[in-house]
Amino acid sequence: MYLSLDLQYFAQEKTEKATPKKKKESRDKGQVAKSSDVNTAIILLFSFLFFMFIGSYMVEQLFIMAQFTFTEYLLTDLSEENVGAMLTEFLVQMAITMAPIMLVIILAAIFSNYLQVGFLFAPEAIKMKLEKIDPIKGFKRIFSIRALVEFLKSMLKITLVGIVTGGVLWFFLEDLLRLGLYSIEEGMSLIGNLIAIMGLGVALLLIFLSILDYMYQKYDHEKNIKMSKQDVKDEYKKSEGDPLIKSKIKEKQRQMAMSRMMQEVPKADVVITNPTHYAIALKYDDSNMDAPLIVAKGVDFIALKVINVAKNNDIMTVENRPLARALYDQAEIGDQVPEDLFKAVAEVLAYVYRIQRKI
Incomplete structure (x- = not known):
C-alpha cells in the first residue's frame, strides 16, 4: 500500500523576504513597523521644551486667573446666573491657557507617526473584526514571546527612568534641602526647573530606547510578513500571468x-x-x-x-x-x-x- 504526498507542503516555511507587492498590501491594511515608544518620547520632549520656554506664560495666566477669582468672585452672590457665568469664564481662561500645550502635543504626535510610517490612511485597520475579541487569541497574545519582550522593555524603562530622575534629584539635593528658606516664587521656580530638567532627561533617554525599539519592531514586522517560496511563485503568477x-x-x-x-x-x-x-x-x-x-x-x-x-x-x-x-x-x-x-x-x-x- 502506497501513500501519495504533495511535496509542496514541506516547503511552506516562510523564508523569503516580502515582495514590494506584499509590503504594499500589508501597508494598506495598516500593518507597518511602528513603535509607540517613539510617540511617547517625542511628545515628552516637545512638551517639556515648551514648558521651558513658554511655561512662565502659563504660570502667569494661572496666577492672573487665581487673583481675579479672589478679588472679583469672592463676594459674588451664589445665584444660578452668577455660577454659570463663573464656570464659563473659568473654562474660557483654562482653554486659552492650555491650548498652546495641547497644540504642541497634537503636532508632536502627528510628527512622530509621520516620522515612522509617513502618510498612511488605512481604514481597514479600524474595521470591526470578531477575531479581535476572540478570547483564545487574546490569551495567546497575553502569554506570548512578544508579551514577554514588552514586559521586559517596560521594566527596563521604569528602572532607567528612576535612575535618571534620582540622579537629577541627587544633583540638586542641596537646593532641595534649602527649599524652606526660599520664598514661594523662588521655590516654585526651583521645582518647575527640576521638573523640566527631569522631563527632558527622561525624554532623551526614551528617544534612545525608542530607536532600539523601532529597530526591533521593524525586524519583527519584516519577519511576520515573510513569504514562502510557494507564496512568491503564486504572486508572480497572479501579477505576470501563468507561464503556460x-x-x-x-x-x-x-x-x-x-x-x-x-x-x-x-x-x-x-x-x-x-x-x-x-x-x-x-x-x-x-x-x-x-x-x-x-x-x-x-x-x-x-x-x-x-x-x-x-x-x-x-x-x-x-x-x-x-x-x-x-x-x-x-x-x-x-x-x-x-x-x-x-x-x-x-x-x-x-x-x-x-x-x-x-x-
Missing part, C-alpha cells in the same frame, strides 16, 4: 502572424532564396511604391513553406544566396528594401519581368 498560458498566447500570436504572412506571399512578385535556408518574398508596384517591399521572410522550415506557397501560386523563385541573407538580416516584414541593396534587387526584378513577358 502566456506561452500558449505567444504561440497563438505567432501562428496568426504566420498565417497573415503566408496570405501575402501570393501577392508577391518574386521570392529570393538561399535556396532552402532563407526565403524573402518581394512585392513592387511602381505606381505607389518608392522601393520594393518585403511581404514575407523566413528561415529553414518557414522558408520552405514560403517557397511552396509561391510555387503553388506561380510566383517565381530566384536563387541568390548573398542577397537573400542580406535582405533577411537588414530588413523586417513590411520594410522597404535597404538602399544599398537596390541595385541587386532591381536586377532580380528585371530578370523576373523579362521571363514573365516571354511567357
Whole structure:
C-alpha cells in the first residue's frame, strides 16, 4: 500500500523576504513597523521644551486667573446666573491657557507617526473584526514571546527612568534641602526647573530606547510578513500571468502572424532564396511604391513553406544566396528594401519581368 504526498507542503516555511507587492498590501491594511515608544518620547520632549520656554506664560495666566477669582468672585452672590457665568469664564481662561500645550502635543504626535510610517490612511485597520475579541487569541497574545519582550522593555524603562530622575534629584539635593528658606516664587521656580530638567532627561533617554525599539519592531514586522517560496511563485503568477498560458498566447500570436504572412506571399512578385535556408518574398508596384517591399521572410522550415506557397501560386523563385541573407538580416516584414541593396534587387526584378513577358 502506497501513500501519495504533495511535496509542496514541506516547503511552506516562510523564508523569503516580502515582495514590494506584499509590503504594499500589508501597508494598506495598516500593518507597518511602528513603535509607540517613539510617540511617547517625542511628545515628552516637545512638551517639556515648551514648558521651558513658554511655561512662565502659563504660570502667569494661572496666577492672573487665581487673583481675579479672589478679588472679583469672592463676594459674588451664589445665584444660578452668577455660577454659570463663573464656570464659563473659568473654562474660557483654562482653554486659552492650555491650548498652546495641547497644540504642541497634537503636532508632536502627528510628527512622530509621520516620522515612522509617513502618510498612511488605512481604514481597514479600524474595521470591526470578531477575531479581535476572540478570547483564545487574546490569551495567546497575553502569554506570548512578544508579551514577554514588552514586559521586559517596560521594566527596563521604569528602572532607567528612576535612575535618571534620582540622579537629577541627587544633583540638586542641596537646593532641595534649602527649599524652606526660599520664598514661594523662588521655590516654585526651583521645582518647575527640576521638573523640566527631569522631563527632558527622561525624554532623551526614551528617544534612545525608542530607536532600539523601532529597530526591533521593524525586524519583527519584516519577519511576520515573510513569504514562502510557494507564496512568491503564486504572486508572480497572479501579477505576470501563468507561464503556460502566456506561452500558449505567444504561440497563438505567432501562428496568426504566420498565417497573415503566408496570405501575402501570393501577392508577391518574386521570392529570393538561399535556396532552402532563407526565403524573402518581394512585392513592387511602381505606381505607389518608392522601393520594393518585403511581404514575407523566413528561415529553414518557414522558408520552405514560403517557397511552396509561391510555387503553388506561380510566383517565381530566384536563387541568390548573398542577397537573400542580406535582405533577411537588414530588413523586417513590411520594410522597404535597404538602399544599398537596390541595385541587386532591381536586377532580380528585371530578370523576373523579362521571363514573365516571354511567357
